[in-house]
Amino acid sequence: MPSRSMIEAIRDAMDVMMARDGDVVVFGEDVGFFGGVFRATQGLQAKYGKTRCFDAPISELGIVGAAVGMAAYGLKPCIEIQFADYMYPAYDQIVSEAARLRYRSNGQFTCPMVIRMPAGGGIFGGQTHSQSPEALFTHVCGLKTVVPSNPVDAKGLLIAAIEDPDPVIFLEPKRIYNGPFDGHHDRPVVPWSKHELGEVPDGHYAVPLGKAAVRRTGADVTVLAYGTMVHVALAAAEETGVDAEVIDLRTLVPLDLDAITASVGKTGRCVIVHEATQTSGFGAELSALVQETCFYHLEAPVARVTGWDTPYPHAQEWDYFPGPARVGRALLETMEQ
Numbered sequence: 001m002p003s004r005s006m007i008e009a010i011r012d013a014m015d016v017m018m019a020r021d022g023d024v025v026v027f028g029e030d031v032g033f034f035g036g037v038f039r040a041t042q043g044l045q046a047k048y049g050k051t052r053c054f055d056a057p058i059s060e061l062g063i064v065g066a067a068v069g070m071a072a073y074g075l076k077p078c079i080e081i082q083f084a085d086y087m088y089p090a091y092d093q094i095v096s097e098a099a100r101l102r103y104r105s106n107g108q109f110t111c112p113m114v115i116r117m118p119a120g121g122g123i124f125g126g127q128t129h130s131q132s133p134e135a136l137f138t139h140v141c142g143l144k145t146v147v148p149s150n151p152v153d154a155k156g157l158l159i160a161a162i163e164d165p166d167p168v169i170f171l172e173p174k175r176i177y178n179g180p181f182d183g184h185h186d187r188p189v190v191p192w193s194k195h196e197l198g199e200v201p202d203g204h205y206a207v208p209l210g211k212a213a214v215r216r217t218g219a220d221v222t223v224l225a226y227g228t229m230v231h232v233a234l235a236a237a238e239e240t241g242v243d244a245e246v247i248d249l250r251t252l253v254p255l256d257l258d259a260i261t262a263s264v265g266k267t268g269r270c271v272i273v274h275e276a277t278q279t280s281g282f283g284a285e286l287s288a289l290v291q292e293t294c295f296y297h298l299e300a301p302v303a304r305v306t307g308w309d310t311p312y313p314h315a316q317e318w319d320y321f322p323g324p325a326r327v328g329r330a331l332l333e334t335m336e337q
Contacts, residue, residue, distance in 0.1 A: 005177060005191070007178065009200045011044070012202075014040075014162075026041055029056060029058055030055060031054075036080060037118075071112050095143075099141065113168075115170065120227060131312060132276035134147060134171055149231065153207050161209070168209075175228050185318055211256055212248060212259040214263070216246040218246070219267060220243040222264045223237070228275065233246045233327055244331055257293065269335070272302065300334050305326050
């Protein structure tokens with residue numbers, strides 16, 4: 001089985017779908033000739049031509065607006081916003097047009113489009129290249145939100161997203177594009193080629209939206225995470241010796257609540273980890289759901305380990321980034337209650 005980085009897996013997913021379906025088109029800033037700022041679309045224009053993979057003006061509002069029209073017409077655009085931080089000018093098009101099209105047309109139109117966005121920190125991108133805006137999308141009815149943590153899932157989830165009849169926000173944690181990251185920034189990067197989840201099958205396969213994965217089984221505490229934080233949570237569990245069960249949510253909407261309740265029902269404790277700011281972050285929704293559905297199983301309050309309620313800093317990035325030390329402290333404190 002071939003080994004692929006997350007970038008290569010994402011590119012392969014688009015390649016597979018463009019070959020299978022002539023309605024799939026890929027466009028965005030510099031994604032055509034240049035192949036994208038992270039090279040996720042490299043070679044697609046040469047293979048499929050300038051009408052299937054092309055560059056767009058530097059206008060996120062225009063990119064998303066054009067994609068909504070294409071999707072209503074019957075095409076399946078898979079567009080790239082160069083960084084998730086740049087999506088704000090397009091937010092009205094995403095929430096007022098793409099997300100509402102099926103409902104406002106009484107089902108006469110759907111909006112089969114995917115919006116890919118590199119997200120998250122850990123690359124010294126500062127406040128405008130490091131944000132994790134997933135909660136801004138999970139709040140909006142009509143959108144699905146996906147955050148993969150590894151190459152094999154990234155390909156399967158992106159294929160499922162492109163095949164979905166409704167708009168999907170596909171957030172790509174750029175810190176793990178080239179290898180899993182456990183939060184220890186002072187250690188060499190381990191490539192995906194040395195990780196079992198870097199073995200990505202050729203051809204078409206889909207990972208269903210709304211299905212979580214257990215990355216580590218345990219009996220004492222459940223850790224809910226997604227994206228880069230899955231690897232941080234795994235590192236924290238190993239380093240503290242806490243028998244933690246780590247759940248990789250993979251998709252936030254739809255959410256695999258059954259997997260969450262089954263795990264928390266077994267462990268009786270829950271720690272939630274994400275990069276985004278704490279206030280109104282998606283962890284607050286997860287915490288509420290755990291409290292509502294697992295109240296009589298809980299032996300300790302639900303804990304959250306998140307980014308701080310500040311702009312994402314440059315010089316103090318590793319104080320902001322939820323690393324294994326902070327997650328480990330939360331695990332130990334939860335076990336003491």
